[in-house]
Amino acid sequence: MESRYVTEILEVVLNHIAMIKVDELHSEAKAIALKTGCRAIDAYYIATAKLVNAILVTNDSVMKNNADRAGGLHEAICAESDSRSYIPCNIMLERC
Numbered sequence: 001m002e003s004r005y006v007t008e009i010l011e012v013v014l015n016h017i018a019m020i021k022v023d024e025l026h027s028e029a030k031a032i033a034l035k036t037g038c039r040a041i042d043a044y045y046i047a048t049a050k051l052v053n054a055i056l057v058t059n060d061s062v063m064k065n066n067a068d069r070a071g072g073l074h075e076a077i078c079a080e081s082d083s084r085s086y087i088p089c090n091i092m093l094e095r096c
């Protein structure tokens with residue numbers, strides 16, 4: 001591949017990545033965990049969505065409830081899955 005082509009692809013990809021300072025994420029996740037009593041992983045996903053102003057999409061109803069209790073999110077959506085084939089899934093969508 002031409003280096004120009006690779007550079008163009010990287011620029012497109014990097015325009016869709018939000019950078020968050022680790023200390024800021026940790027602080028927000030800790031505050032959410034203390035407020036809600038949620039699992040650490042929930043706190044990090046919720047904090048990330050909150051800090052980048054994203055919509056949190058999950059198939060984990062516990063995480064959805066924790067996100068609602070934490071507050072400050074634009075939106076949290078729970079897409080329930082068939083419990084027999086449960087695979088945790090969490091996505092953050094950029095607001096348009």
